[in-house]
Amino acid sequence: MSQQTNWVPTSVDLEKPSAARAYDYVLGGNHNFAVDRQFVEKLLLVQPEVKRFALMNRSFMRRAVLYMIDQGIRQFLDLGSGIPTVGNVHEIAQTVDRTSRVVYVDNEHVAVAHSQLILENNSNAAMVHADIAKPGLVLNDQVTRELLDFSQPIGILAITIGHYILEEHDPNGVFAAYREAVPPGSYLAVTHLTDDFTEVNELTEAMKTSQNAVLARTRSEVLSLFGDFELVEPGLVTTSQWRPERESDARTEAEDGLYAGVARKG
Known part of the structure; x- marks a missing residue:
């Protein structure tokens, strides 16, 4: 944990690991706790490719934001943004155009406080500060409406x-609400855990002991989250295979573990 603790809200649950804080640790951040670091080490035992x-x-994420910037997008809605580490969306977008606007959304207390x-x-x-599974709250939030021009x-x-939105929370309905809220010419970028290429049962079971259970989905299930948005080339692939900066950067599907795609609203 960082020497400075002014980023630690009093409401933080230190008994259970948080996905946002665990992700921060994996990426080399310091806004996490011992419980999160221990959890990541356990995850690595059941799924060594987690990192x-x-x-x-x-x-x-970086390539997707830069792609959207190239298409003229200058405002972003980052759902479940997590804890901001170096190279977050506003840094990427505002380096290209300092007037780019970004609304981050998360319900994890450390992520919100640090952001x-x-x-x-x-x-x-x-x-x-909102649950992205409740799109009405996110889309009608005063901050969202003030910063983004719909x-x-x-x-x-x-x-x-997407894999944190379990079936009982209607993932297709949640994604449809966000898609419907934006005008033609908008884009949607998605990455999602899958077990199409590698066994992730132990990983998903381990996640049940954290604050954030996950559900791996198949290619067709992930595709449905894009609705009638049109996928841009190369379609729905895995993370490193989506427009890699160098051909040598592309890995096998099993090494990526996540589907990734960007689609445009016509």
Whole structure:
């Protein structure tokens, strides 16, 4: 844990690991606790590729944001954004165009508190504390409405968040609400855990002991999250196989573990 503790909200549950804090640890961040670090070490025993999954996923996110920027997108809605580490969405987008606007959404207390701290002086980026499985709350939040113009195309980022929306929370309905809220010309980027290429039962069982259970889905199930949005080339592949910067960067599906795709609303 960091020497400074002003980012630690009093409401943090230190008894159970958090997916956002565990992800932060895997990416080399310091906004996590012993319970999260111990949890990651246990995950690595049942699924040694966990770290690779996370790194390939993070690289995909960067390429997807830059792709959307190239298509003229200048505002982003990042669902389940987690704890901001170096190279987050607002840094990527605002490096290209400082007027780019980003709304982050998460319900993990450390993610929210730390995001609010680092975005304090950034008038074009903000954090909304909400459950992304309740799109009405997210889309109608005052911060969301003030920062994003829903008459202009928006880039929706659903990076490693769909598998946390269990069947009882109607994932297809949740994604449909976000898709319907944005105008034509908008984009949706998704990464999602799958067991199509590698066995992840032990991983999903381990996640049940954290604050965040997950559900791996098949290719057709992940495809359904895009609705009638049109996938851009190369379609729904795995994270490292989506427009790699170098051909040598592409890995096998089993090494990635996550489906990845970007689609456009026509």
